[in-house]
Amino acid sequence: MKALRRPGRKESMLAALAGIVSAGLVLGVAELLGSFLTARAAPLIALGSTFIDFTPAWLKDFAIATFGTNDKVALFVGMGVTIVLLAAVLGVVAYRKWVLGVAGVVLMGAVIVAAVVSRAGATLLDAVPTVVGTAVGLLALRYLIRALHQAPGRSDATQDAASTNTPATGTSRRTNTPVTGTSRRTFFAAAGITAVIAGAAAAGGRAIAGARNTVTMAREALTFPTPASAAPAIPAGVEAGVDGVVPWLTPNQDFYRIDTALSVPQVDLETWELRVHGMVEEEFTLTFQDLLDADLIERHISLTCVSNPVGGNLAGNAKWLGYPLRDLLARARPTGGADMVLSTSTDGFSASTPLPILQDDRDAILAISMNGEPLPLEHGFPVRMVVPGLYGYVSATKWVVDLEVTRFADKTAYWTDRGWSEQGPIKTMARVEVPRSFAQVPAGTSMIGGTAWAQHRGITKVEVQIDGGDWEEATLAAEASVDTWRQWSHEISVEAGSHTVRARAYDPDGVQTEERADTVPDGASGWQSVQFTAE
Ligand SMILES: Nc1nc2c(c(=O)[nH]1)N[C@H]1C(S)=C(S)[C@@H](COP(=O)(O)O)O[C@H]1N2
Numbered sequence: 166m167k168a169l170r171r172p173g174r175k176e177s178m179l180a181a182l183a184g185i186v187s188a189g190l191v192l193g194v195a196e197l198l199g200s201f202l203t204a205r206a207a208p209l210i211a212l213g214s215t216f217i218d219f220t221p222a223w224l225k226d227f228a229i230a231t232f233g234t235n236d237k238v239a240l241f242v243g244m245g246v247t248i249v250l251l252a253a254v255l256g257v258v259a260y261r262k263w264v265l266g267v268a269g270v271v272l273m274g275a276v277i278v279a280a281v282v283s284r285a286g287a288t289l290l291d292a293v294p295t296v297v298g299t300a301v302g303l304l305a306l307r308y309l310i311r312a313l314h315q316a317p318g319r320s321d322a323t324q325d326a327a328s329t330n331t332p333a334t335g336t337s338r339r340t341n342t343p344v345t346g347t348s349r350r351t352f353f354a355a356a357g358i359t360a361v362i363a364g365a366a367a368a369g370g371r372a373i374a375g376a377r378n379t380v381t382m383a384r385e386a387l388t389f390p391t392p393a394s395a396a397p398a399i400p401a402g403v404e405a406g407v408d409g410v411v412p413w414l415t416p417n418q419d420f421y422r423i424d425t426a427l428s429v430p431q432v433d434l435e436t437w438e439l440r441v442h443g444m445v446e447e448e449f450t451l452t453f454q455d456l457l458d459a460d461l462i463e464r465h466i467s468l469t470c471v472s473n474p475v476g477g478n479l480a481g482n483a484k485w486l487g488y489p490l491r492d493l494l495a496r497a498r499p500t501g502g503a504d505m506v507l508s509t510s511t512d513g514f515s516a517s518t519p520l521p522i523l524q525d526d527r528d529a530i531l532a533i534s535m536n537g538e539p540l541p542l543e544h545g546f547p548v549r550m551v552v553p554g555l556y557g558y559v560s561a562t563k564w565v566v567d568l569e570v571t572r573f574a575d576k577t578a579y580w581t582d583r584g585w586s587e588q589g590p591i592k593t594m595a596r597v598e599v600p601r602s603f604a605q606v607p608a609g610t611s612m613i614g615g616t617a618w619a620q621h622r623g624i625t626k627v628e629v630q631i632d633g634g635d636w637e638e639a640t641l642a643a644e645a646s647v648d649t650w651r652q653w654s655h656e657i658s659v660e661a662g663s664h665t666v667r668a669r670a671y672d673p674d675g676v677q678t679e680e681r682a683d684t685v686p687d688g689a690s691g692w693q694s695v696q697f698t699a700e
């Protein structure tokens with residue numbers, strides 16, 4: 166009977182290396198093949214996406230609070246480390262007992278395949294890159310492990326021989342290997358080649374996927390008709406004029422991005438359709454051309470994420486062009502009892518928006534353009550929703566393909582399924598941007614400022630308090646509309662030393678609540694407090 170041999174440290178490290186380069190080959194081959202199929206076939210993306218879907222609300226909240234919009238980078242780094250560790254362990258296991266190693270690799274492959282095929286819209290074909298990649302990786306691993314077993318001077322073999330004095334038949338072949346060093350050289354050469362092939366396959370896959378990206382080309386070629394109702398001119402003085410306050414209009418490339426999509430969905434303009442159905446008298450389907458032909462409106466609207474902490478930067482303001490959802494619903498004619506519109510994206514995200522809000526006089530938009538450009542891919546190309554006054558998770562569906570008129574009692578949505586509130590009105594908030602936390606300001610008088618928002622209600626006043634003193638009224642910059650945020654500024658006078666500034670905003674219903682609330686389940690609240698020093 167073959168004993169389960171205990172490899173020495175050096176063999177273990179080499180076996181671990183064999184595991185790691187083989188795993189790299191699995192992923193590289195899968196990436197290359199995946200580039201011929203679809204982006205969702207890429208195993209890492211599918212794994213990460215599945216992980217995100219199973220992420221409990223508190224962990225998502227923690228990730229966004231800790232990593233902000235870098236949460237996806239953090240996820241990839243975490244996944245990378247986990248995969249390297251698992252691959253190393255599997256390499257050692259395969260070295261000690263080959264069948265166990267094979268079982269482990271096959272199991273991992275199966276987990277990835279399960280993740281790939283469970284993605285929205287995936288087919289069995291999407292499993293092919295992972296299956297082929299796993300098979301190729303296993304072949305490489307077998308070759309490497311064999312080379313390692315044939316390598317001379319293995320400490321385990323010597324130990325076996327020394328401890329028992331009668332080497333087991335299973336190891337005798339190896340101890341008899343001539344001491345040439347050939348096999349170990351073979352091992353390193355093979356490991357190196359495997360790593361190079363893995364890297365080249367991954368890079369090639371990326372390049373091919375990029376070159377085949379007709380979506381980007383179609384986006385760049387897109388032009389828009391003049392809107393039936395243009396955005397009201399931005400009044401002079403929407404900027405408070407304080408250095409360091411964030412711009413009133415957020416450039417697209419600076420606009421915060423929050424979504425559950427690890428790879429940005431690639432939606433083909435030609436085949437994009439929006440299905441409108443459910444509790445309506447008329448079901449219909451819109452094409453992108455239908456939208457271009459419709460009476461479009463253009464409006465400035467500020468978005469905010471429910472995960473934005475007090476003082477956070479998950480908010481932005483842009484000019485949106487699109488078809489009023491009010492008009493779309495007027496055409497569909499919702500039937501009695503309907504109270505919600507469930508919007509779904511091509512990648513399976515969904516949001517539940519109160520029907521009355523989409524029908525009232527606010528400009529809820531099925532947007533096709535952002536700041537005069539086609540929607541950036543990350544912000545929902547070709548079509549997304551923008552609803553003044555509601556947090557994104559209940560309203561701002563990107564890559565939207567389906568609108569179902571239904572009832573809150575009958576359907577739930579992506580985040581409401583995960584413990585977030587069914588209703589998501591944006592909470593009134595004043596943000597201090599100057600001074601930043603722990604910044605230094607000149608002693609004496611200086612200007613501070615920031616941004617406040619209370620979408621669709623409007624900011625009526627902002628007050629500032631220094632070191633617990635009297636609340637003073639700040640100067641409000643001009644208001645473009647109640648749907649946009651509003652800058653504020655204030656002159657302060659402080660002596661050298663450390664200080665605290667607090668700010669609070671008012672909407673027509675009064676002052677924003679002082680009560681501190683976490684982002685879960687319906688948005689953070691409380692008055693922001695910023696410490697700074699004067700010199
Ligand atoms: N398809 C899709 N749409 C989505 C999301 C998502 O995860 N997937 N996230 C929503 C959330 S939580 C917010 S805050 C906004 C953010 O929009 P932005 O990334 O354009 O800023 O998009 C919303 N629309």
Ligand SMILES: [Mo]
Nearest residue numbers: 470471557558
């Ligand atoms: Mo959000």
